[in-house]
């Protein structure tokens with residue numbers, strides 16, 4: 001696609017304003033200033049306008065390392081939202097594929113593609129979400145079987161779906177669940193008389209939080225990560 005057309009489709013700029021921005025040197029492709037409107041944009045290239053990434057046409061998929069004290073919502077008057085952390089054009093077209101609580105940290109997937117996020121969030125799709133959990137009370141080995149069988153949550157009918165618990169040490173464990181009920185991990189541990197004091201999402205399906213992302217940082221997903229869902 002021509003660069004001027006690409007800018008129009010990815011931002012609110014008209015074709016003539018896009019051309020002016022190009023002339024001023026406000027547009028970069030993979031870090032290099034590009035002034036030509038007819039420059040052809042190729043898949044995977046990072047296009048920035050005024051230093052902000054506008055690189056992706058069509059569906060967009062990204063991962064964020066969520067810091068504590070941010071909200072998984074598109075708007076909040078008190079706290080910053082995860083969308084506020086994305087310095088990205090057309091952020092209003094994005095939604096969060098599986099929310100985390102304000103105090104939970106780690107992997108958040110954000111996309112424009114509703115069908116893709118449904119595959120992550122629908123309990124019927126069995127997409128595992130793995131959490132590193134810190135607890136106030138000592139873990140008992142019998143909990144592995146209890147969570148595999150399912151537990152009853154307060155104010156919910158039936159049992160939770162089978163979950164995989166890996167005990168790391170007396171107060172730390174990894175828990176993989178395929179549902180996303182409200183405060184599910186905290187409520188599962190509450191159901192067995194323990195209390196979660198730290199919760200960090202490490203992976204969703206085969207998508208693992210990138211070690212290179214500091215809290216608050218994000219990147220686009222790779223084609224393999226997108227296809228893995």
Ligand code: URA
Pocket residue numbers: 099100101102104182183184185186187199
């Ligand atoms: N379970 C919780 O209790 N909180 C989260 O943020 C995610 C899963």
